[in-house]
Amino acid sequence: RQINEMKVIYSEKHCLHNPPKEFELGRFVPYKECTGRVDSILSSLRARNLGEIVAPNDYGLGPIAAVHSKEFIAYLQNAYEEWVKVGGNPEGVFPDVSAVRDFANLRKWKQNPPQRNFPYSRDGGPLGRPGYYCFDMTGVIAEGTFQAAYEAAQVALTGAELLIEEKAHGIFALCRPPGHHAQRDLCGGYCFFNNAAIAVRHLIHVLKVGRVAIIDIDYHHGNGTQEIFYENSNPLYVSLHGALDYPFYWGAEDEVGENEGAGFNVNVPLKMGTQDKEYIEALQTIIDTRVKEYNPQIVVVSLGVDTYANDPIGGFFLTTPAYIQIGRALSSLRCPTLFVMEGGYAVEEIGDNVTNVLQGFENYI
Ligand code: OKS
Ligand code: ZN
The missing domain is CATH 3.40.800.20 (Histone deacetylase domain)
Structure with a gap:
């Protein structure tokens, strides 16, 4: 052909x-x-x-x-700017923390999230979000x-x-x-x-x-x-x-x-x-x-x-x-x-x- x-x-x-x-x-x-x-x-x-x-x-x-989820989409949209603003490496977002989600029980966890310790937001705020919404060190969010x-x-x-x-x-x-x-x-x-x-x-x-x-x-x-x-x-x-x-x-x-x-x-x-x-x-x-x-x-x-x-x-x-x-x-x-x-x-x-x-x-x- x-x-x-x-x-x-x-x-x-x-x-x-x-x-x-x-x-x-x-x-x-x-x-x-x-x-x-x-x-x-x-x-x-x-x-x-x-x-x-x-x-x-x-x-x-x-x-x-x-x-x-709309929270996740908003995170991806704003993460880079937010990260640079708190002093993060301009090469990209790397979590300092990892939100301890028990992956084996993640489905249940999602339906019934545990009461968390963050009084200000459910995802940990600007420094907590990278660890909350990303599970490894290859999901690097850079400028574009x-x-x-x-x-x-x-x-x-x-x-x-x-x-x-x-x-x-x-x-x-x-x-x-x-x-x-x-x-x-x-x-x-x-x-x-x-x-x-x-x-x-x-x-x-x-x-x-x-x-x-x-x-x-x-x-x-x-x-x-x-x-x-x-x-x-x-x-x-x-x-x-x-x-x-x-x-x-x-x-x-x-x-x-x-x-x-x-x-x-x-x-x-x-x-x-x-x-x-x-x-x-x-x-x-x-x-x-x-x-x-x-x-x-x-x-x-x-x-x-x-x-x-x-x-x-x-x-x-x-x-x-x-x-x-x-x-x-x-x-x-x-x-x-x-x-x-x-x-x-x-x-x-x-x-x-x-x-x-x-x-x-x-x-x-
Ligand atoms: C750890 C290895 C990261 C592997 C990512 C896998 C990406 C892939 N440094 N998924 O299909 O190809
Ligand atoms: Zn692969």
Whole structure:
């Protein structure tokens, strides 16, 4: 084919989010979720003529506020300015404290927050908020972070709209920053707004899609997406991820959903060192069983390629050709699919790995 039909939604505003550093193993190191990741992806997409690259529409804050709390959105909007005002490092917001939320019991905690000791505000005020709304040291809020995160959500929303409007079989939302770790009122893991969850909620509640399945193939468990939909039977959330790795407190097999959502959260932890064959078999198996049984009308793929062998943080050993097979496995559902970009930090190879998934999908659909 000269040019494939898969549209790519992209905005250069991702560049507004560019913190110089993150804190890892007690040291400041260069920020791995960097702008160069997107350059690598764009250059592979262009080299292979995957499809037209289009700018996002603006759906406003409404669809974001349908997933995230208004206090959290206000925090992300004001955090940087507030931080600099209290004397914080202008390179970005890093919490001095961590609000001790018991993640294992977080769902109950949220429904019934303990009486707290702060007489002035529930989140601890300007110096307490960073620890209250962020769970790690990679969710660094720098000067343009809010605008970039807002735009990434619009990229995902535009992908959802076009998928339905144009009856497309596949759309790629090139989101940056990524989203799957972001919960209703918690950022972290390079994520601020949960782009995939925002698109999925829009698909279900605005575009009236009956059943959506999310397949999260990023190396890390998508704790944000899991938590947002934990009590819902629509969408189905399925995640394949490195067992006992980051984000540590989520991703076990016994997290199956609650109430109406019981049975609609499916975690498939795979051992560190997993290679092509075992990975593709595990993916095809879960597609052929849980996803096919659910019979989705739309599939949303949280597309991370940090499962790659040379990824600096992932613990699997997938090769570049394996991503074509992953795309092929996803195409076997014969279902319109929105791909939403998540992680992947081997900057050189991330472009080819992502494009392989999309091309594998396109070639077999
Ligand atoms: C600790 C490692 C931080 C990992 C963040 C994971 C981001 C990601 N320094 N999520 O899918 O790729
Ligand atoms: Zn990841």
